[in-house]
Amino acid sequence: MDMQAVRNVLIEEARELLAAMEQALLEVETHGADSERINAIFRAAHTLKGSSGMFNLQLVVGFTHLMENLLVRVRTGEQAIDAQLISLLLGCGDYLSRLFDNVADGLDEQDPDPQTRALLSAELQQYLTIVAPLSATEPLPGAALNTHVQHWRIELRPEPQVFLHGLDPIAFVNYLAGLGEVLCLEVLQDTLPTLATLEAESCYLGFVLEILSSATQANIEQALEFIAQDCAIHISQQPPTELTAAPTWTPELTAESVQALVEPGDSLRARSQEQVFIKVDARKLDQLIDSVGELVTRSARSRTLAEDAPREAVKTFMEEVDSFVEQIRDRALSLRMAPVNEVFQRFPRVVRDVARDLGKQVDLNIRGADTELDKSLLDKLNDPLLHIVRNALDHGLEPADVRQAMGKPALGTLSLNAYHDSGCVVLEISDDGRGLDAQKIRGKAIERGLINVDSDLDEQAIYHLIFEAGFSTAEQVTDLSGRGVGMDVVRRSIEALRGTIEINSHLGSGTTFRIRLPLTLSIIDGFQVVVGEAHFVIPLEQVVECLELGERSGSNQIVSLRDSPLAFVRLAELFNIPAQAGARECLVVVQHGTQRTGIVVDRFAGELQAVIKPLNPLLRSIRGLGGSTILGDGSVAMILDINALLDADRRGEALQRQA
Incomplete structure (x- = not known):
């Protein structure tokens, strides 16, 4: 075991x-x-x-x-x-x-x-004034309040399958030994089979333990309730006259001896070899097994078809196999999905403690906690969400008296919400507090030299200045920091997950941070494009439409699309790639957050499923690249991080306007 x-x-x-x-x-x-x-x-x-x-x-x-x-x-x-x-x-x-x-x-x-x-x-x-205090060095106590010492005889006869159920009889004996003074321990070997019939994973030994203890029979039964279904247990109270006749041998049941009895040989595995557990819905596992079975059946059939079937039949069959491969992919990925509640469930305690420390009244509303996200993403979300929530409590929500003076209810509201949108998972953290003061943020940014006095920034661009390192508009530093302090770390954490952050705020009414994340970091449906000799993959859920650019583009990188202006960027210019001679430019319209932008490429290569590979360390500093993938011909294509790519382009334009 x-x-x-x-x-x-x-x-x-x-x-x-x-x-x-x-x-x-x-x-x-x-x-x-x-x-x-x-x-x-x-x-x-x-x-x-x-x-x-x-x-x-x-x-x-x-x-x-x-x-x-x-x-x-x-x-x-x-x-x-x-x-x-x-x-x-x-x-x-x-x-x-x-x-x-x-x-x-x-x-x-x-x-x-x-x-x-x-x-x-x-x-x-x-x-508990009538219960003696415990220390780490004291023997394990029973739950008894009875001060009368009694002589107990406890017989345990585990079933052979007890090990297979994850139970260790020696551990229970060790626990019972801590209830009082051990008088004797007898190992029962009457059911021990011959060596030829012995099964290594079965239990054949029984135990008789006699102790002096103030524990009651109910206490002893309670201590054994976890093994009761896999063990015959007999507990009896012995007459006081038998105490002097009992041997006085005390067994040394240390962790090492327990391990030696149950699993001889090597000690516990190293920490680096520990298993990582993810809870999986049994129905999802059954569906995956069914799909694998179907694929195995079709794999056997493919060998027959390859020998004498007509080309059209083989083509149809391969389309069917592709469908099953896609089904297996989706079901395998679903095993890694976990509800956002794994992160959200930590925040009622955070809100309670911080609100009490600040003397504020806060009502926490949680919605969409059953929305599923890749477990690898969930594990990395706690810190950035925690920072945003703590800042909202400290500097977003006003004290009760201030809120009442403003005509607001004394009870402030903080909301956590999760939902699916355009192939992404959106997490929202909202409060009905002060809101962000755009003019104050702008003034602080000018003071720190982040922007020029005459910089032309819209409200969203001003809000995003709080993500600059060390930026803060707080009048004083608190234990919880000010709104904006450390937000650069939040942005980096979210961008490392191929996500983006949007901010909506109204002065005096509240602020909403909206985090958009991909469903998974493993496999994506992609749209392949070509620029020069380079191949790129755009996440398919962000692709809105594809068309030829033609002569409609102007020098200001704006195209008229159905009488509406659409800004675009050229991948050739962003990555300094020589364009193909005579290539007719094509436009991919992508959705990022609530906005749409065009990406200009040389040609389209069609849809594909891309297994995301990590970038070489030399490429990780390049904004806009989210990974790489191997194409069917063995060549490498770069996977575009559309959100980071366009954010980087907008920042570049802002710097140019300031120059």
Whole structure:
């Protein structure tokens, strides 16, 4: 059994449980306590303790034990859950998250913050005056409040398939040993088969453990509930007269000995070899398997057709195969898709904490949380979104008294929204606060020498000045920084994901940041164009139409398209490529954000599916290139990042106007 893989599952589930506990606590704070929410919080803490006990994670078990005992009182109504207790439990969740970060790094016995642990334990202890405080060095306690020591005999007979279910009987024995003083441990070998019939992945050993403990039978049964379905368990209380006759051997059940018993040989795999897990809807996996099966069937048929079928039949068949290949591609990519809620679910806590620190009243609205995006993109979105949200809370939304003086409701609104648009995913962060002051931004940019006094910039261009490094209009620096400080990092992070940021703002009414991202970073449907001897691929979802440029273009790079002006750029000029002699220029109209622009090329080469390859380090500094792909003839084509390409062109024009 791969113990490292099982540990990885534990860590992933622990993070999900902590997220669920945090969400339930925030719901209690917002909507009030009810049995369902309280039970969700208790189950999270209880499951964390039980699962961690199986892996001998003493630091986690000891801390969650205190939380669990307190939550038992909350469940029974002995302890009211108020704002102070909610804040304490949220802090406990943060500390546990750091503990599991250490577990993920193989630092099971290293406390990431002993001072925080001591402070949180002391606060928990104030609610549990009849429960002794725990330390990392104490044996694992039971959930008992019973002070009467009893002699318990616990017999465990695991089923042969227990290992296949990801359970380790030794870990449970180790957990039970921490409930009190171990009197004896007997290994039962009566079901051990002969060597010829022994199966390496089956469990044949049983255990009898006798301990002196103040734990009740209910406590012991609770500790074993995770293995109860895969193990015959018999618990009995022994008469006091038998205590003196019991041997006094105490087993040393260390993590190393447990590992040696379950998986002899090499120790845990290195961190670099850990598996990365992505949860997949079983229905998506079934669809992919079905498509692969169909493709295998057609692959076998292709050999027959290749021998004696007419050309037209082969052509039709290949079109059918292409369709299945495309289907497999789409279904394989869908396995990497995850809901945006994986990022959005972190922000109720952020908004709550920041609003409390600032003394502001904020209502967070989340929409479109089920919109799916490539997991590789989601993992990199948290930091830029966090920066925008914190700035909106600090410098966008006004304090309650200021809002009321302006005729606004005291409760400010912050909205997170996600939706699909033109083959992209759009994320919106909106607030109904002060809005951006275009004149103030312009004045600060002139003061810093970013633009000239006579620079002719529209409102959107002025707003985008906040993305310049170090730019800020804040009157004073706060712990959360000012709107604009660090926004250059936000822009770079989004552009690294082949995305763009748009800003809409109305002074006194609020601001909306709109982030557009591709659905995936792996494969795209593309439109191939040629300039000179160079081949380029434009993402197909951004292509609106294609036409010949002809004589309609003027010297100012504006073309009249159905009586409407359309600006265009020439790839030959942008990348300094010699044009083909006698080539008749063609125009590709592309959509980027809410605007349309033309791209002039020498000729069209048609649609294709492009597998995106990373750029050579020497090319990564060139604006407008988003990757490369290998064409059917083995040559290389550059994939255009249309948004970055046109942004770079607009910046160049702005600099020319300032010169």
